[in-house]
Amino acid sequence: MQSQAASVSDYDYSNFFYHASDDPFAILEPFNEWLRNALPHGYYLFSQAMSTPPQGEIRLTEGLRGRQLRLVNLSSYNYLGLSVRPEVIAAAKEALDAYGLGAAGSPILSGMMDVHVQLEEDLARFKKKEAAMVFPTGYSTNVGLIAGLMRPGDWVIADQSAHASIVDGAILSKASVRFFRHNNPADLERKLKQATGKKLVAIEGVYSMDGDVCPLPELVAVAKKYGARVMLDEAHSTFVYGPTGRGVAELYGLENDVDIHVGTFSKSLGGQGGYVAGSRNLYNYLKGFARSRVFSCALSPVVAAGVRKSLEIAQREPELRDALWANVRHIRSRLEEEGVDVGDSTSQIVPIMVRNDRRVFEICHKLLGAGVYLQPVIYPAVAKHRSRFRVSISAGHTREQLDEGAAILIRVLREERILV
Numbered sequence: 001m002q003s004q005a006a007s008v009s010d011y012d013y014s015n016f017f018y019h020a021s022d023d024p025f026a027i028l029e030p031f032n033e034w035l036r037n038a039l040p041h042g043y044y045l046f047s048q049a050m051s052t053p054p055q056g057e058i059r060l061t062e063g064l065r066g067r068q069l070r071l072v073n074l075s076s077y078n079y080l081g082l083s084v085r086p087e088v089i090a091a092a093k094e095a096l097d098a099y100g101l102g103a104a105g106s107p108i109l110s111g112m113m114d115v116h117v118q119l120e121e122d123l124a125r126f127k128k129k130e131a132a133m134v135f136p137t138g139y140s141t142n143v144g145l146i147a148g149l150m151r152p153g154d155w156v157i158a159d160q161s162a163h164a165s166i167v168d169g170a171i172l173s174k175a176s177v178r179f180f181r182h183n184n185p186a187d188l189e190r191k192l193k194q195a196t197g198k199k200l201v202a203i204e205g206v207y208s209m210d211g212d213v214c215p216l217p218e219l220v221a222v223a224k225k226y227g228a229r230v231m232l233d234e235a236h237s238t239f240v241y242g243p244t245g246r247g248v249a250e251l252y253g254l255e256n257d258v259d260i261h262v263g264t265f266s267k268s269l270g271g272q273g274g275y276v277a278g279s280r281n282l283y284n285y286l287k288g289f290a291r292s293r294v295f296s297c298a299l300s301p302v303v304a305a306g307v308r309k310s311l312e313i314a315q316r317e318p319e320l321r322d323a324l325w326a327n328v329r330h331i332r333s334r335l336e337e338e339g340v341d342v343g344d345s346t347s348q349i350v351p352i353m354v355r356n357d358r359r360v361f362e363i364c365h366k367l368l369g370a371g372v373y374l375q376p377v378i379y380p381a382v383a384k385h386r387s388r389f390r391v392s393i394s395a396g397h398t399r400e401q402l403d404e405g406a407a408i409l410i411r412v413l414r415e416e417r418i419l420v
């Protein structure tokens with residue numbers, strides 16, 4: 001048993017990317033054979049199904065034995081707990097009655113409903129920009145934006161920890177793509193010096209796997225020196241940072257120095273979708289050139305209406321942010337007291353470094369049995385040998401849930417000798 005466990009853990013997804021065959025299906029059997037061996041050991045058990053909303057306590061069907069588990073959930077984004085706010089649910093239900101389920105068309109053709117227009121206007125007002133454009137997901141926002149704007153011969157220079165949607169948008173644009181060392185303005189400068197012509201610097205407010213904040217003033221100063229445009233993805237920092245929740249750009253007073261603002265609805269707003277906020281000229285251009293929006297059905301009007309309500313509540317109730325930060329401080333101090341390695345995180349995203357894929361899956365399983373839902377994060381979401389757990393804190397967590405979760409986590413990390 002031990003040796004089989006060792007052999008399955010010698011491989012990961014990256015070993016099944018290429019296959020020497022003329023048949024695209026030839027990779028399927030070797031991959032599935034490896035996966036069949038790995039699953040009984042608790043590895044790669046992704047997508048275990050939840051039967052409750054993504055809040056502090058959930059029920060989950062365990063992938064291995066099909067057991068129904070009650071768990072403290074430390075994995076979901078829902079940073080302000082808005083996905084389950086009664087007013088948000090009521091707004092979505094009302095929209096379901098008014099519009100039906102789907103938009104039944106691309107936003108450039110027949111898919112734009114008044115609720116989408118209102119949401120875009122609300123977002124533009126919130127971000128204090130001339131215009132905001134809604135996309136069906138955060139992923140398609142970055143892909144549509146970058147591939148819509150950049151061309152072969154141009155340069156996209158992104159932080160090496162940039163989200164896959166930024167990387168994929170850059171690749172799809174066929175511009176030259178370079179990565180600078182994470183949060184390192186000096187390395188950004190080195191990369192910019194090598195680039196000629198049109199340049200876009202792509203960065204994030206809070207990095208989704210490390211939970212650290214970007215050094216925006218230094219990065220913006222370097223970008224400006226080399227005439228590059230800056231896009232800032234505030235997926236994880238909107239309604240977390242900034243005096244009124246407008247993110248890291250607001251925190252640093254640099255909202256007008258960032259050329260393109262990106263955000264998602266799937267994090268603090270508890271919904272789904274994404275947006276680009278900027279000038280009216282940018283909006284008009286992307287309307288024709290952001291192919292992930294042009295050639296995709298508009299966001300469901302039901303979600304659009306729910307997100308409008310979330311956005312209204314998040315602006316109206318800054319106490320939600322206070323509650324989130326109180327929870328963040330509470331759990332971070334528990335973890336730090338115990339000497340947990342949380343890397344450079346300073347935010348609501350708290351990584352727990354394990355640095356070994358096999359161990360991260362084993363511990364994940366043990367945590368499920370002990371009452372905590374915590375997702376393993378491995379390659380390609382993070383670099384190889386940087387595997388970890390990622391704790392996500394919400395204003396919706398009760399103190400009891402956080403204390404129970406932290407106590408279980410610390411006990412298991414000790415038993416597994418991650419904590420000594």
Ligand SMILES: Cc1ncc(COP(=O)(O)O)c(C=O)c1O
Nearest residue numbers: 137138139163208233235264266
């Ligand atoms: C920085 C960043 N941008 C974009 C996305 C994609 O957003 P969505 O999941 O809403 O498609 C994510 C997802 O986690 C993210 O972390």
